[in-house]
Amino acid sequence: MIGTWRWNVGFGAVGGMMSLLFSMSGNTFAVSCVRGIYAFAVFFLLAFLFRAILRIVAMPQPSVPALHLDEQDGGYEAGSKFEAVIPDESDQLHEMLKSSPDGRPAAPNAEAAQTNQFQPLKPPQLVSTQNKDPEELAKAVRHLTGG
Template identity: 40%
Template sequence: MIGTWRWNAGFGVLGAGLTVMFSIGSNPLSTMLLRSLFAFISFFILAYAARMALAFILKPPGILAVQDEAAESAGTQLDYTTPDNPDELNDLLKAQLQGGAGTPGAAQASPESEGQSGDFKPLSPPQLVTADNKSPEQLANVLRHLTGE
């Protein structure tokens, strides 16, 4: 549970104090003290219930503890392996540098992966064109068009 019995005592005193404040003018002293005692006991027990509810709400479930352990160990080990045959690795690197879609092991690949890897082409945006070869009339028309004249 969260906190100590002092929290319960504090809530009990708060309940007893509120009871005394609201009943001081309308009840005799003995009735007021008896009701404040009952209020103290009630608030003391309610504080235990509230503390248990808070402990239940704020306690992380057991699943989160397992995920936290997995998250802490994530990225601590690197499990990459290179091919055992260095010639195959060199062929793969050469194929990448040359921009070829076919790889040395392409004949052994499944037909599904051939269609996917053969169709891929990296993004090649168009180059910017300079206005060096434009005539002054064309440039003036473009300027008029942009300014709305």
């Protein structure tokens, strides 16, 4: 624990005295003293909690132990080293990049290349107000607005 119990008593005394002085103006002396004692207990416990948290935060972190060298495992303790070898797949990657997105080989001529270009989607118009009866449109608007 950081510090001593005297810090708790000092913090509790300051809190109790402040509570006593502030409550004197609106209460009797006995009620103010009881509230001062309660405040002393609460501030005493808060100081204890604060010191405990401060100790946890200020505690030095344990150092990481050094690896034990072992001749059997190439100089490292078992499970302390991970080796991964990734096979060379650059040829397959180049072939995939040369092919079109749908998996077919890339088109050798310009005509076939133009067919693979982006074309925006043209959805059909779902609702049209052309050739509608004005009374029917007004009825629909009244229904939607709740009027």
